[in-house]
Amino acid sequence: MTLYIKDATFIDWQGLTFKKTDIEVDQGIDGGINLVDVIDLKPGDRSRVLDAKGKFVTKSFGCGHHHIYSTLARGMPAPAKTPENFVEILKYIWWNLDKNLDLDMIKASALAAALFCAKNGVTFVIDHHASPFAVEGSLSIIKQAFDFIGISHLLCYEISDRGGEKIRDAGLCETENFLKAGNQGHVGLHASFTVEDDLLEKAVKLAGKYNTGIHVHVAEDLADQDHCVKNYKKRVVQRFSDAGVLDLSGSILGHCIHLDEDEKKTLKDSGVWVVENVESNLNNNVGLTDYSAHGSNIMLGTDGMHSDMLRSAKSAFFVGQGTEGISFPEIYQRFRNIHRFIKENRYRGDSDNNLVVLDYNTPTQMSQDNFLGHFLFGIESSHVDSVISSGRLIVENRKLITANEEDILSFAKEMGNKLWKKL
Numbered sequence: 084m085t086l087y088i089k090d091a092t093f094i095d096w097q098g099l100t101f102k103k104t105d106i107e108v109d110q111g112i113d114g115g116i117n118l119v120d121v122i123d124l125k126p127g128d129r130s131r132v133l134d135a136k137g138k139f140v141t142k143s144f145g146c147g148h149h150h151i152y153s154t155l156a157r158g159m160p161a162p163a164k165t166p167e168n169f170v171e172i173l174k175y176i177w178w179n180l181d182k183n184l185d186l187d188m189i190k191a192s193a194l195a196a197a198l199f200c201a202k203n204g205v206t207f208v209i210d211h212h213a214s215p216f217a218v219e220g221s222l223s224i225i226k227q228a229f230d231f232i233g234i235s236h237l238l239c240y241e242i243s244d245r246g247g248e249k250i251r252d253a254g255l256c257e258t259e260n261f262l263k264a265g266n267q268g269h270v271g272l273h274a275s276f277t278v279e280d281d282l283l284e285k286a287v288k289l290a291g292k293y294n295t296g297i298h299v300h301v302a303e304d305l306a307d308q309d310h311c312v313k314n315y316k317k318r319v320v321q322r323f324s325d326a327g328v329l330d331l332s333g334s335i336l337g338h339c340i341h342l343d344e345d346e347k348k349t350l351k352d353s354g355v356w357v358v359e360n361v362e363s364n365l366n367n368n369v370g371l372t373d374y375s376a377h378g379s380n381i382m383l384g385t386d387g388m389h390s391d392m393l394r395s396a397k398s399a400f401f402v403g404q405g406t407e408g409i410s411f412p413e414i415y416q417r418f419r420n421i422h423r424f425i426k427e428n429r430y431r432g433d434s435d436n437n438l439v440v441l442d443y444n445t446p447t448q449m450s451q452d453n454f455l456g457h458f459l460f461g462i463e464s465s466h467v468d469s470v471i472s473s474g475r476l477i478v479e480n481r482k483l484i485t486a487n488e489e490d491i492l493s494f495a496k497e498m499g500n501k502l503w504k505k506l
């Protein structure tokens with residue numbers, strides 16, 4: 084069954100050209116699209132035709148750094164102690180939450196996160212997962228939930244020494260089993276300050292074996308650098324560079340806030356990817372940085388705060404005014420760079436047949452010349468009308484159609500209450 088979109092105004096996401104057209108959408112993970120003058124359906128043809136009259140159609144969005152494990156945190160009880168710095172935020176909030184997750188809670192978190200991604204037009208998610216007392220099977224559960232909703236993914240488990248040898252080895256084992264089964268994914272590490280040399284070496288070796296990269300937090304807070312200099316007599320980027328992290332194609336370094344000029348140059352020369360998550364940085368009060376010296380491989384994420392990449396782009400633009408005087412085209416590029424990351428590293432699930440239909444009621448005219456002004460000051464996730472992921476219609480008229488939205492949210496609430504009781 085072919086999917087057609089009728090009477091669309093198609094915006095080419097790269098050239099930003101506008102074209103009134105019908106669109107034939109291929110099915111499947113490597114599918115494309117054809118812009119056609121007419122939809123020629125023979126009698127009895129069961130093809131689906133989506134009416135997009137007055138609406139805009141463009142490439143859907145991707146999230147470069149998510150934490151689905153934090154989905155049930157919204158509205159949770161306050162921590163036992165008010166954290167006074169970043170390490171205490173981890174200790175009293177996030178590590179308390181992730182240690183209490185079980186496999187059912189992970190399933191609920193992944194389903195709800197995938198639901199929100201879908202409704203926000205985000206069809207590809209790069210996730211960094213932690214659940215130290217429910218490691219085994221966690222990646223498969225997230226994968227199944229994402230596949231069920233229809234969101235493409237690049238997953239990993241954030242392995243760490245923070246919980247001791249047994250949990251560390253469970254993380255390595257879960258990662259290898261997931262990759263061995265033929266799933267695309269990263270080898271995840273938490274951050275330099277919770278990863279000892281032995282684990283770092285094993286992780287790099289494992290990533291090399293499965294031809295993928297490392298996904299890790301880097302210098303999110305100054306504490307990460309201080310720990311590294313004290314324990315390893317070098318800075319974090321140097322440590323990861325010496326270990327071979329930057330040589331692995333597909334490696335992603337999250338945050339990279341507290342880097343010196345040498346470290347920025349190392350990243351730039353290596354071509355490794357950096358993910359910017361400014362809302363999270365503001366929330367944790369860890370500082371902000373000018374990313375313009377980190378090279379051109381910068382993409383945007385949410386750091387698990389939400390699943391709305393249009394919101395992340397706007398936040399990065401407003402913060403970028405103060406930190407680096409970022410321009411409209413530069414922020415749009417960062418928002419769209421995830422497509423280049425996926426393509427260059429031959430991951431799958433982001434072909435041309437990933438589309439978003441925007442019902443955008445603008446008070447002013449929009450064209451190729453001023454699209455970026457609308458992108459930053461007008462278009463929001465509330466305008467996402469329909470979403471197509473790998474040729475499959477997953478959201479129609481603002482409603483998820485691959486699964487029952489109410490069922491997912493009530494299951495998530497039930498699991499959220501169960502989790503909060505344990506905190």
Ligand SMILES: [Zn+2]
Pocket residue numbers: 148150211300337386
């Ligand atoms: Zn993160």
